[in-house]
Amino acid sequence: MQLQLRYFARLRERFGRDGESITLPAGIESVAGLVTHLAARGDAWAEELAGEKVFRVALDQELVDFSAPLHDGAEVAIFPPVTGG
Amino acid sequence: MNSPTFPIARIAIAVQAGDFDLQAESLALRAGDRGVGAVVAFVGLVRDLNLADDVVALELEHYPGMTEKALQQIAEQAAQRWPLHAVRVVHRVGKLHPGDNIVLVLVASAHRHAAFEANAFIMDYLKTRAPFWKKEWTPDGPRWVEARESDESAAARWHQVLSEQYGNPDHD
Numbered sequence: 452m453q454l455q456l457r458y459f460a461r462l463r464e465r466f467g468r469d470g471e472s473i474t475l476p477a478g479i480e481s482v483a484g485l486v487t488h489l490a491a492r493g494d495a496w497a498e499e500l501a502g503e504k505v506f507r508v509a510l511d512q513e514l515v516d517f518s519a520p521l522h523d524g525a526e527v528a529i530f531p532p533v534t535g536g
Numbered sequence: 537m538n539s540p541t542f543p544i545a546r547i548a549i550a551v552q553a554g555d556f557d558l559q560a561e562s563l564a565l566r567a568g569d570r571g572v573g574a575v576v577a578f579v580g581l582v583r584d585l586n587l588a589d590d591v592v593a594l595e596l597e598h599y600p601g602m603t604e605k606a607l608q609q610i611a612e613q614a615a616q617r618w619p620l621h622a623v624r625v626v627h628r629v630g631k632l633h634p635g636d637n638i639v640l641v642l643v644a645s646a647h648r649h650a651a652f653e654a655n656a657f658i659m660d661y662l663k664t665r666a667p668f669w670k671k672e673w674t675p676d677g678p679r680w681v682e683a684r685e686s687d688e689s690a691a692a693r694w695h696q697v698l699s700e701q702y703g704n705p706d707h708d
Contacts, residue, residue: 457599459597459599459667459669460597460669460671460680461669461680505683509599509602509667512599512601512602512605512606513602513605514665528599528602528667530599530667530669531669531680531683532664532682532683533663533664533665533666533667533668533669533683534663534668534669534670534680534681534682534683535596535598535627535638535639535662535663535666535667535668535669535670536580536627536638536639536659536662536663536666536668
């Protein structure tokens with residue numbers, strides 16, 4: 452499954468990129484699975500995605516729970532809790 | 537849905553670097569609509585003080601595409617819950633300075649109660665659902681603003697209010 456990932460604000464800076472295209476290994480089918488997959492990269496990825504830090508996920512530009520199923524070609528954004536207004 | 541159905545409100549959303557003019561926006565919102573009896577305006581500003589440091593500038597990042605959709609959805613939800621004539625949301629992005637406008641929410645309705653409540657609802661949801669992030673520039677360098685728990689509880693409060701009002705818990 453191919454995904455377009457996007458990162459914003461603190462996470463964009465910590466990961467050193469604003470996005471990437473990735474091909475997920477077979478068997479990863481939910482947002483939770485994707486997050487675990489990314490956290491396994493270690494360093495900033497583990498600190499931000501596998502620790503105490505709070506973050507949000509948007510699937511195709513809608514906020515979703517970690518149980519949300521992924522689909523091929525999806526746009527998945529990971530970012531800190533929002534602070535606008 | 538047990539919620540009442542209201543006439544479709546006019547909704548206009550803008551995400552922009554430039555400033556907005558409260559008076560011009562207010563006049564435009566009610567132009568040609570003699571049924572409007574109340575316009576409630578909220579204007580958010582850049583403070584010079586946050587957590588005891590001097591803020592010299594504020595940088596607002598957003599998620600182009602999702603931002604506009606999220607603001608549109610928030611305005612539509614407000615228009616489903618209160619009898620509104622029009623909603624206007626303008627949110628600025630980029631670098632801003634103390635005293636600058638950040639956000640404008642205008643709500644027009646026949647009566648004040650709907651306009652007051654819908655305006656507060658839109659701001660509470662905007663602060664927890666619209667993908668904007670603030671970075672403060674202080675004499676010690678830049679720092680991302682942390683989300684506040686009180687913003688989450690302010691938005692959550694509307695679920696309770698609405699379920700009491702309509703006996704219909706809201707799951708969005």
